Amino acid sequence: MRRSLITTVAATTVMVLLAMLVPMAVLVSNYAIEDRLARAALEVQATETVVSGQDKGAVAVYLDSINDSGAALTTVLYPDGTAVGPNPGEDARVRQARQTGRARVDDIADGSQILVPVALGGGSALPEETPVIRVDVLEGGFAGRIRFAWAVLALLGLALLAGSIVMADRLGRSFVQPIRSLAATAQRLGDEDLGTRIRPEGPSEVREVSAALNRLVDRVTKLLEREREHVSDLSHRLRTPITALRLGVESLPKQNERDRLSGDIDTLERMIDDVVREGRRSQREGLVPHADAAAVLRSRTAFWRPLAEDQHRAFEVTTPSEGVPVHASTADVEALVDVLMDNVFSYTPEGTAIAVRLAAQTDGGAVLTVDDSGPGFPDDVDVASRGVSHGESTGLGLSIARRTAEASGGYLRLERSSLGGSRVTLLIGPPH
Numbered sequence: 001m002r003r004s005l006i007t008t009v010a011a012t013t014v015m016v017l018l019a020m021l022v023p024m025a026v027l028v029s030n031y032a033i034e035d036r037l038a039r040a041a042l043e044v045q046a047t048e049t050v051v052s053g054q055d056k057g058a059v060a061v062y063l064d065s066i067n068d069s070g071a072a073l074t075t076v077l078y079p080d081g082t083a084v085g086p087n088p089g090e091d092a093r094v095r096q097a098r099q100t101g102r103a104r105v106d107d108i109a110d111g112s113q114i115l116v117p118v119a120l121g122g123g124s125a126l127p128e129e130t131p132v133i134r135v136d137v138l139e140g141g142f143a144g145r146i147r148f149a150w151a152v153l154a155l156l157g158l159a160l161l162a163g164s165i166v167m168a169d170r171l172g173r174s175f176v177q178p179i180r181s182l183a184a185t186a187q188r189l190g191d192e193d194l195g196t197r198i199r200p201e202g203p204s205e206v207r208e209v210s211a212a213l214n215r216l217v218d219r220v221t222k223l224l225e226r227e228r229e230h231v232s233d234l235s236h237r238l239r240t241p242i243t244a245l246r247l248g249v250e251s252l253p254k255q256n257e258r259d260r261l262s263g264d265i266d267t268l269e270r271m272i273d274d275v276v277r278e279g280r281r282s283q284r285e286g287l288v289p290h291a292d293a294a295a296v297l298r299s300r301t302a303f304w305r306p307l308a309e310d311q312h313r314a315f316e317v318t319t320p321s322e323g324v325p326v327h328a329s330t331a332d333v334e335a336l337v338d339v340l341m342d343n344v345f346s347y348t349p350e351g352t353a354i355a356v357r358l359a360a361q362t363d364g365g366a367v368l369t370v371d372d373s374g375p376g377f378p379d380d381v382d383v384a385s386r387g388v389s390h391g392e393s394t395g396l397g398l399s400i401a402r403r404t405a406e407a408s409g410g411y412l413r414l415e416r417s418s419l420g421g422s423r424v425t426l427l428i429g430p431p432h
Helices: 002-053 056-066 092-100 143-190 204-250 255-279 281-285 293-310 330-347 397-407
Strands: 072-077 104-108 111-117 132-138 315-318 354-360 366-372 411-416 422-428
Touching: 002 056, 002 072, 002 111, 002 132, 002 143, 056 072, 092 104, 092 111, 092 132, 143 204, 204 255, 293 315, 293 330, 293 354, 293 366, 330 366, 330 397, 330 422, 397 411, 397 422
Parallel strands: 315 354
Antiparallel strands: 072 132, 104 111, 111 132, 354 366, 366 422, 411 422
16 A cells, blocks of 8 residues: 555656646746847947947957857858958858848757847948847857756656655555554464554554454453353353252162163263363463474374374374464364374274374474274275264264364375375364
């Protein structure tokens, strides 16, 4: 926005300056020529007085004194063919001026020429007795002053252009800086800092957006606090009837019924704990979950390695030496790795080789690959669908892994492994 504003103002200023300075340069040039012609006319009048009352010697001395400037060259052409001055020689225009007795101004190759016939001896108008004063006004004599005037106009134009660019830059900064501040604050809000508030500044529209965003953040903060309070309250409310239910079960006369119902109550308590823990996820993990996938994988594979050694499994783990940040919480990544490991250990025979590899993506995120040399996935069952299983499990393991990957912006893919068994590939997206 700032650059566009500066470019627009600069282009507009250049067009305005060209529309003004070019005509002004032409006017300055014309004015200089007209001014020099006017001064040459005054010199002609003085020269006419000298020519009409002095001899050729006096005229020569006078012409030497006025021809020093070089801007105008004055020559007196006498009827007898003689000439006094730096530019002798007659042409048709000189002869016409002598015959008609009228002064004239003509354009020549390098300037203008003034021809003035002079009557001698008390106003005699005979052509054969009329000398002609020729004044050649040369542009080279005053071109330096014209170039100086053009240089002043050019400098003035550059100064105006620079001033307009500076003003446009300051005006653009007054727009851009508040927007950048607003964007930076919004970024901090997106990075879990809900305590940040925007200071309204800049144009009225930006101030309105800042105030609206502050109100939105206040509303979100209140909603999160209310949600946490409700989750805590739900946990406490459910504990009381569950405790009463457990006491009632303990009073049953039959042991098998007590054991069965106690198991159901334990399952119910775990489900309530999961609900409460999920409800407090944002408080525990933040609004934007993130984790180091490499560190988590090293930790969880170290947990599973003793079991692999007990079952005589070749267990190869490849992870980057540096951290690999991903858009998922540490708990989710741990659960994801545990699900994949549990699937391999549960559904492949002892001695089956396992290869786990984590690779960082160039644009962020990570690819987790788990290979085994077991029998592979059945062709007629979608093992990654929720609630589908080809054994005695609930069928939720790979479904949980798929949801975790997709929630991070990635995917889960099932393939045939190069080891001969199954391959699970998960892309976990980069942190936002």
